[in-house]
Amino acid sequence: MTETQNAARVVPVILSGGSGTRLWPVSRESFPKQYWPLTTARSLIQETALRAVGDGFAPPVVVCNQEHRFLIAEQLRQAGILGARILLEPVGRNSAPAMAAAALLIAEQTPEAVLWVMAADASIGDAPALAEALTQAVAAARGGRIATFGMRPTAAETGYGYIETGEALAGLPGVFALARFVEKPDAAAAAAMLASGRHLWNSGMFVATAATLLAELEAHAPQVLAAVREAVAQREQDLDFLRLAPVPFAAAPSISFDYAVAERTRHAAVVPADLGWSDVGSWRALWELGEKDAAGNVASGDVLLEGAEHCYVRSDGILTAVVGLRDAVVVVTKDAVLAMHRERAQEVKAVVDRLRAAGRPEAVSHNRNYRPWGFYESLIQGDRFQVKRIVVHPGHKLSLQKHFHRAEHWVVVNGTALVTRDGEEVLLRENESIYLTLGSLHRLENPGRIPLTLIEVQSGAYLGEDDIIRFEDTYGRS
Amino acid sequence: MTETQNAARVVPVILSGGSGTRLWPVSRESFPKQYWPLTTARSLIQETALRAVGDGFAPPVVVCNQEHRFLIAEQLRQAGILGARILLEPVGRNSAPAMAAAALLIAEQTPEAVLWVMAADASIGDAPALAEALTQAVAAARGGRIATFGMRPTAAETGYGYIETGEALAGLPGVFALARFVEKPDAAAAAAMLASGRHLWNSGMFVATAATLLAELEAHAPQVLAAVREAVAQREQDLDFLRLAPVPFAAAPSISFDYAVAERTRHAAVVPADLGWSDVGSWRALWELGEKDAAGNVASGDVLLEGAEHCYVRSDGILTAVVGLRDAVVVVTKDAVLAMHRERAQEVKAVVDRLRAAGRPEAVSHNRNYRPWGFYESLIQGDRFQVKRIVVHPGHKLSLQKHFHRAEHWVVVNGTALVTRDGEEVLLRENESIYLTLGSLHRLENPGRIPLTLIEVQSGAYLGEDDIIRFEDTYGRS
Numbered sequence: 001m002t003e004t005q006n007a008a009r010v011v012p013v014i015l016s017g018g019s020g021t022r023l024w025p026v027s028r029e030s031f032p033k034q035y036w037p038l039t040t041a042r043s044l045i046q047e048t049a050l051r052a053v054g055d056g057f058a059p060p061v062v063v064c065n066q067e068h069r070f071l072i073a074e075q076l077r078q079a080g081i082l083g084a085r086i087l088l089e090p091v092g093r094n095s096a097p098a099m100a101a102a103a104l105l106i107a108e109q110t111p112e113a114v115l116w117v118m119a120a121d122a123s124i125g126d127a128p129a130l131a132e133a134l135t136q137a138v139a140a141a142r143g144g145r146i147a148t149f150g151m152r153p154t155a156a157e158t159g160y161g162y163i164e165t166g167e168a169l170a171g172l173p174g175v176f177a178l179a180r181f182v183e184k185p186d187a188a189a190a191a192a193m194l195a196s197g198r199h200l201w202n203s204g205m206f207v208a209t210a211a212t213l214l215a216e217l218e219a220h221a222p223q224v225l226a227a228v229r230e231a232v233a234q235r236e237q238d239l240d241f242l243r244l245a246p247v248p249f250a251a252a253p254s255i256s257f258d259y260a261v262a263e264r265t266r267h268a269a270v271v272p273a274d275l276g277w278s279d280v281g282s283w284r285a286l287w288e289l290g291e292k293d294a295a296g297n298v299a300s301g302d303v304l305l306e307g308a309e310h311c312y313v314r315s316d317g318i319l320t321a322v323v324g325l326r327d328a329v330v331v332v333t334k335d336a337v338l339a340m341h342r343e344r345a346q347e348v349k350a351v352v353d354r355l356r357a358a359g360r361p362e363a364v365s366h367n368r369n370y371r372p373w374g375f376y377e378s379l380i381q382g383d384r385f386q387v388k389r390i391v392v393h394p395g396h397k398l399s400l401q402k403h404f405h406r407a408e409h410w411v412v413v414n415g416t417a418l419v420t421r422d423g424e425e426v427l428l429r430e431n432e433s434i435y436l437t438l439g440s441l442h443r444l445e446n447p448g449r450i451p452l453t454l455i456e457v458q459s460g461a462y463l464g465e466d467d468i469i470r471f472e473d474t475y476g477r478s
Numbered sequence: 479m480t481e482t483q484n485a486a487r488v489v490p491v492i493l494s495g496g497s498g499t500r501l502w503p504v505s506r507e508s509f510p511k512q513y514w515p516l517t518t519a520r521s522l523i524q525e526t527a528l529r530a531v532g533d534g535f536a537p538p539v540v541v542c543n544q545e546h547r548f549l550i551a552e553q554l555r556q557a558g559i560l561g562a563r564i565l566l567e568p569v570g571r572n573s574a575p576a577m578a579a580a581a582l583l584i585a586e587q588t589p590e591a592v593l594w595v596m597a598a599d600a601s602i603g604d605a606p607a608l609a610e611a612l613t614q615a616v617a618a619a620r621g622g623r624i625a626t627f628g629m630r631p632t633a634a635e636t637g638y639g640y641i642e643t644g645e646a647l648a649g650l651p652g653v654f655a656l657a658r659f660v661e662k663p664d665a666a667a668a669a670a671m672l673a674s675g676r677h678l679w680n681s682g683m684f685v686a687t688a689a690t691l692l693a694e695l696e697a698h699a700p701q702v703l704a705a706v707r708e709a710v711a712q713r714e715q716d717l718d719f720l721r722l723a724p725v726p727f728a729a730a731p732s733i734s735f736d737y738a739v740a741e742r743t744r745h746a747a748v749v750p751a752d753l754g755w756s757d758v759g760s761w762r763a764l765w766e767l768g769e770k771d772a773a774g775n776v777a778s779g780d781v782l783l784e785g786a787e788h789c790y791v792r793s794d795g796i797l798t799a800v801v802g803l804r805d806a807v808v809v810v811t812k813d814a815v816l817a818m819h820r821e822r823a824q825e826v827k828a829v830v831d832r833l834r835a836a837g838r839p840e841a842v843s844h845n846r847n848y849r850p851w852g853f854y855e856s857l858i859q860g861d862r863f864q865v866k867r868i869v870v871h872p873g874h875k876l877s878l879q880k881h882f883h884r885a886e887h888w889v890v891v892n893g894t895a896l897v898t899r900d901g902e903e904v905l906l907r908e909n910e911s912i913y914l915t916l917g918s919l920h921r922l923e924n925p926g927r928i929p930l931t932l933i934e935v936q937s938g939a940y941l942g943e944d945d946i947i948r949f950e951d952t953y954g955r956s
Binding site: 025304306307315318319320321322323324325326328330332334335336337338339340341343344347348350351354355360362379380382383384385387389407409411413414430431433435453455457459 | 503782784785793796797798799800801802803804806808810812813814815816817818819821822825826828829832833838840857858860861862863865867885887889891892908909911913931933935937
């Protein structure tokens with residue numbers, strides 16, 4: 001019996017499909033918020049995965065965008081999460097298809113296993129309260145329920161959906177019937193719900209057996225289930241990843257599990273809880289979560305404050321000085337600055353939409369690009385030249401490749417490089433260089449025990465990343 | 479008779495000694511505000527010099543910090559200002575010694591010449607009003623007066639000094655006796671002076687003959703005059719520059735001309751005028767001067783505004799988005815961000831003082847370093863390596879030099895380089911490279927007609943700029 005075949009263990013299902021636009025400029029499509037350390041020294045997805053480790057849990061199933069596969073594998077490895085199964089979505093189709101895929105995969109071995117479905121990017125401050133609520137939810141799940149967690153509201157928040165609780169369920173301490181879901185309300189409705197005592201914030205987590213989820217998907221979203229069943233059946237193993245079949249998966253309706261199933265099922269239940277939960281949905285939320293100085297500021301990175309009050313200031317790049325501002329958010333990355341009023345945090349999406357419409361790369365991607373072998377970043381782009389810094393992990397190698405429009409100079413500045421150039425192997429040490437003519441067939445490898453850092457100077461009329469022909473690739477990309 | 483010997487011409491004297499700390503992070507000691515384009519496409523000193531060209535003016539005398547000599551020469555050249563004499567101060571000693579030096583130099587040929595002394599970094603919007611006021615001031619100067627310009631105040635400004643006007647002077651239309659100077663007042667005193675109708679802002683400009691200035695310096699600041707007389711007598715010609723002798727100049731008391739002479743002389747006069755003058759003394763002043771959008775914002779560079787009101791936003795570097803802020807200043811350079819409340823603009827100095835105390839290079843210098851031959855900038859500094867971009871003007875060459883602690887790779891990415899390496903000459907074209915071992919004697923030259931751009935990768939245990947021995951230098955630096 002493999003670990004995941006033990007039905008006594010809860011299977012964490014981590015949905016990592018979001019792009020976290022409202023946390024721009026840190027969070028971007030190519031490297032969304034769940035992969036950033038925002039609330040602690042670990043990334044949100046690392047914190048999420050570490051909430052569900054130990055005897056009571058099977059290794060997690062993670063459902064994510066295929067573009068992020070190396071990122072997520074590396075982050076799970078760094079956090080010591082072993083045995084995760086990573087399901088790759090060829091396109092995003094919202095949470096109902098993602099959950100269907102996870103449930104189908106798990107049901108192949110243990111349909112009676114209880115799944116704890118959670119977003120990759122929330123923060124939960126109260127671990128003991130979570131453990132207690134989870135125990136109650138699992139009991140409900142084993143009784144055929146789809147249990148959610150309802151957070152007791154502390155403010156008339158208009159940014160969250162709400163859950164209206166019904167009667168207590170007999171034999172299930174701490175669990176209530178779920179009367180109805182309420183979508184993000186206006187201010188008056190939010191105030192009324194805060195006063196009612198029967199309304200809770202919807203955390204978006206679900207606890208249910210694979211069998212229950214599949215039965216309810218069959219009843220309420222048969223198109224979703226049929227398409228995803230096909231995508232799972234035709235999946236391909238790709239290194240450590242499970243790649244859902246693109247054509248059938250793309251045929252699944254894009255719909256949230258809330259709409260597709262949770263609002264319709266007669267088996268929904270809710271566990272009211274105070275988990276110190278936040279969806280980490282905006283810079284304002286990060287200010288609320290952060291540790292404040294005497295003037296109410298949350299600051300991180302190379303930051304200097306002079307007379308600032310109640311500000312959130314973060315620099316992942318250059319020196320940032322904030323003088324005399326109140327209730328402001330200032331976020332600095334290597335290639336973009338956001339300065340805004342803290343209570344306008346929802347408008348960041350409009351900024352990203354404008355940048356995207358203008359074709360600005362800063363809207364969707366970062367200057368530093370992560371690859372399975374390490375990363376590279378552009379230091380300067382000029383007229384017919386570009387300078388990059390390339391870092392290769394020990395023991396890793398890039399694909400065997402050639403370019404038609406550019407020549408490259410490589411200078412090793414740290415570590416050792418093994419370069420293959422037109423069949424010849426050259427070992428380069430610190431301070432040695434090599435020239436790769438246009439059209440030469442070449443490969444870069446770090447044969448050493450420490451990271452290899454290389455400065456690459458490219459020359460040519462066209463320097464786009466798509467001028468590459470890959471002949472062999474360790475990571476299945478050729 | 480040389481141009482400057484024609485006493486009918488007014489000699490512009492431009493004092494360029496300020497460091498413009500309150501306009502950090504753009505203005506820094508190594509490249510102060512007068513050399514930046516802040517109000518127009520030209521730098522403040524270019525605008526200042528261009529205010530005094532034409533038949534009525536001799537070429538200017540500029541007094542500046544010797545560290546800025548190549549910067550100022552290049553900027554004057556770009557603006558088409560010919561024949562300027564650039565007096566280099568070995569140390570800053572405030573305006574009285576600087577004016578004494580200019581007056582002594584000019585008096586060697588034409589003691590009766592009228593000097594128009596002005597700061598390099600002010601903005602004047604109304605050229606016809608200036609021409610009229612200058613004519614009146616010059617008439618007063620020829621009559622032995624030291625004339626100032628008094629700006630009619632438009633607000634109870636506490637950031638300026640004031641001038642109290644006396645009686646109209648007979649025979650000098652538009653010119654009044656100067657009753658007294660008033661230092662920067664508190665708010666109540668400023669309001670009282672605004673109401674009086676007799677108080678004007680002190681623009682810090684003076685118009686007088688060299689003979690009058692020297693006679694009044696002799697009468698009221700003899701120590702200043704004696705020291706500077708010695709420094710001018712022992713001056714050295716250095717390329718196109720006049721270098722004041724360091725020892726005697728340093729012996730001059732550091733004092734402003736206002737304190738040393740203007741407040742004491744019986745010959746002071748004032749020309750009231752509305753020149754659209756600003757001292758460009760803070761980011762707030764730049765917001766006031768700038769062209770505003772419908773929401774009152776002044777924006778320049780790669781800037782995106784969403785719901786911002788009455789803000790000043792400037793990016794000389796990365797993309798900068800401002801959302802929902804009001805009355806804010808956001809200034810972004812390549813290596814620092816300043817975000818502040820517009821009405822706290824005077825506190826920038828405190829930020830710079832803190833950075834200086836912490837030894838931060840961002841307090842005093844920029845990443846891009848200007849040299850007589852062009853400029854260089856660091857692209858990345860790592861463990862035992864640094865990457866620089868070097869740009870050499872056509873026809874220019876660096877010094878013949880060697881380093882004891884670093885080796886260098888040079889890759890030409892634009893233009894052509896003539897490299898001398900241990901006696902051998904090598905011509906490098908685009909996309910060619912050369913390696914300079916530790917200790918090699920080398921020199922870089924741009925023999926071509928277009929700028930040369932080079933990527934330099936340095937390796938070594940010590941990469942400081944002071945690891946250089948210069949053997950020959952075209953610019954007098956060896």
